[in-house]
Amino acid sequence: MKDDKKQIGNDAVKVTIAKIIAQALSMVVAMLMARFLTLEENGTYSQVILVINMVLSLFMLGLPNSMNYYMGRAENKEQKKQFLSTYYALNSLLGLGVGVILLVFMPLVMKYFDNQALKSLWLFMLLYPWGKIITTSAENLYIVYHKTNSVLLYRVLLSGAIIVAIIIAHIIKLNFNMYMLILLVITLVFSAVVLLEANKLGEGICVKLSFGYIKQVLAFSLPLGLATAVGTINIELDKFMIGNFVDTATHAVYTNASKEMPVAIVASAFTAVLLPSFSKYFKENQKDKVVQLWGHSTKIAFYIICFLSIGMFVFAPDCIRVLYSEKFISGSNIFRVYCLVLLLRTTYFGLVLNAAGKTKFIFYSALASLGINFVLNYLLYIPLGLIGPALATLISQIIINGFQIVYSAKLLNVKVSKIFPWKGIGVIFLINVILGICFFFIKEYLVLDYLIGTEMESIVLALVWLCVDFLIFKKSAFKEWHSFNNV
Secondary structure (H helix, E strand, O other), X not given: OHHHHHHHHHHHHHHHHHHHHHHHHHHHHHHHHHHHOOHHHHHHHHHHHXXXXXXXXXXXXXXXXXXXXXXXXXXXXXXXXXXXXXXXHHHHHHHHHHHHHHHHOHHHHHXXXXXXXHHHHHHHHHXXXXXXXHHHOHHHHHHHOOOHHHHHHHHHHHHHHHHHHHHHHHHOOOOHHHHHHHHHHHHHHHHHHXXXXXXXXXXXXXXXXXXXXXXXXXXXHHHHHHHXXXXXXXXXXXXXXXXXXXXXXHHHHHHHHOOOOHHHHHHHHHHHHHHHHHHHHHHOOOHHHHHHHHHHHHHHHHHHHHHHHHHHHXXXXXXXXXXXXXXXXXXXXXXXXXXXXXXXXOOOOOHHHHHOOOHHHHHHHHHHHHHHHHHHHHHHHHHHOOHHHHHHHHHHHHHHHHHHHHHHHHHOOOOHHHHOXXXXXXXXXXXXXXXXXXXXXXXXXXXXXXXXXXXXXXXHHHHHHHHHHHHHHHHHHHHXXXXXXXX
């Protein structure tokens, strides 16, 4: 049992490291594209990816999120093989179907965004949805087979290939359409790698659509899929609505500024590792372990996320310059709002509900949040402009998280005050806010920027802030990690 506990902690560390490196490479991709492409090309790319993400979430029926649940409950190799066969066959069918749907509705998409450049990307819109859904499954596939080292290797190779492609395309001056074609080819190649790996790990999966088994899987995944679709639309709704209000260049500024920084990878790594264990603990009625593990993992993640979130809020203009260049600086305040949204990514608030199979509630709460976000987008855009929809997202996310945590407490038969480490998180937040105010005024009056530039000044101050944070929280953070591994 002790080895199992260490396995959870070790897997969480490995997946976190893999996510950090992969997301860092993904940020390099975004930084290169922001600099090498014009604002109009950045806007066109953002619109294509936005539409694909929204339509994928609507039609994938929650299948991408069902692997950890079912593989964690599978009792033998044959059950795992059966699930993987159904999973990849159905995902492939639906992914290709999404591509066809996008082609059919392309004229409407072009009209909505008032962007004729989308027409030349028809092949990308046809095949990329399938490639995206298959490559995304690699992480969960490796995790359920405890091949966490392979998660890192796969993500590094995929992101590295895209980075090399961007640089080569820029050097030899390929046009935007050729770059998109290269990106598509890379995605399809790595999708084939995932299928080969699934076949190897599953010891010979096959293209199999067992309708009885599909019905069983969908009973779990469909409500969760609807919730995921609503959640994705909730996240992307601001960009989608803004795309109709403004021109393509302004849409590019909003899209990049509202892009959530990959600091939530710590929490998502814990989620990926904990979900199979939570499903098992619910099955065995060990709810006390669920409460303890969730509390410790949330607080551990918050030590990191709070510092990064408040830090980027304080140094937002310089973050924009480093990430996307000066031409995106008008999005600084939008960026700040989304830094606050990151505080809500400390954990997946539907984790307990997911593990308990209460996916319908996840859907209903997400639907309510979407409705609130939609209404607030209009109400706040009129008086506040571009920052209004960003604030609408923050408010709607607070509401959905509140609903989910209250119901989770009910399922676990504990008080809301006990299910979450409120006091510990509050102390971490308060200390970082105080430090943020201090470093904001230090930057205002310090003249270091005249010697090394404003961006380097912010980096130096952030490193000093990090050292102060480490000294303050070192003892309590290691204590949380020890407790997490000994639940």
